[in-house]
Amino acid sequence: MKEDLANARQFMELAVEEARKGMHAGKGGPFGAVVVKGGKVISIASNEVLSSSDPTAHAEIVAIRRAGTMLKTYDLTGCVLYTTGEPCPMCFSAIVWANIQEVYYGAPMEEADTLGFRDSKIAGYFRGEECCLTMTRVENAALKELYEEYRTTGKTIY
Secondary structure, eight states: OOOOHHHHHHHHHHHHHHHHHHHHTTSSSSOEEEEEETTEEEEEEEOOHHHHTOTTOOHHHHHHHHHHHHHTOSOOTTEEEEEEEOOOHHHHHHHHHTTOOEEEEEEOHHHHHHTTOOHHHHHHHTTTOOOSOOOOOOOOHHHHHHHHHHHHHTOOOO
8 A cells, every 4th residue: 555645755754864863973874764554653763884883784674673673573564664765685675575565765776876885786786787796606415404404394484
C-alpha cells in the first residue's frame, strides 16, 4: 500500500533532520532513515559509520536493526522505509532481507557519488562492471556438508 505523499514528506523530513543531527555530531555522512509501520514511527537513525567504526552502520541498516529490536522480529513485513538517499547495494539487500516492500528515498545514488561515496561503483559490480575487489569461489566438500546439515535441522529460513 503506497503511503500518501503528505505522509511521505513528513517522514522524509524526520529522516533529513536525523541525518543533519548525526552529520553535525560527527557520526557519519548526510544520511538518515525512518522505519514506519501503520503510520507510526518504529525507529529513526542516522549514518553511524564514523562514530561506531563500523562500515555497515549506514542509516538504513541502523534503522532496520532498531526496528527489529523494537518489534522483536527480523521480519519487518508491513513496514515502510524512508531514507535520505537511494539505498546502496548493501542497504538494498538488508531491506529485502527484512521484507520491507516499500521504500521512499530522496537523493539518487549518483548524488552520493558527487560527495565521494562509492555507491554507484558498487552497484555497477552487479551489472558486470569493473569494481574495487576480486571475488573467487573456493569449492569445499565441508561447505556442502554444512549446508546439507542446516537443511536437515528444520531451522527457520529467513
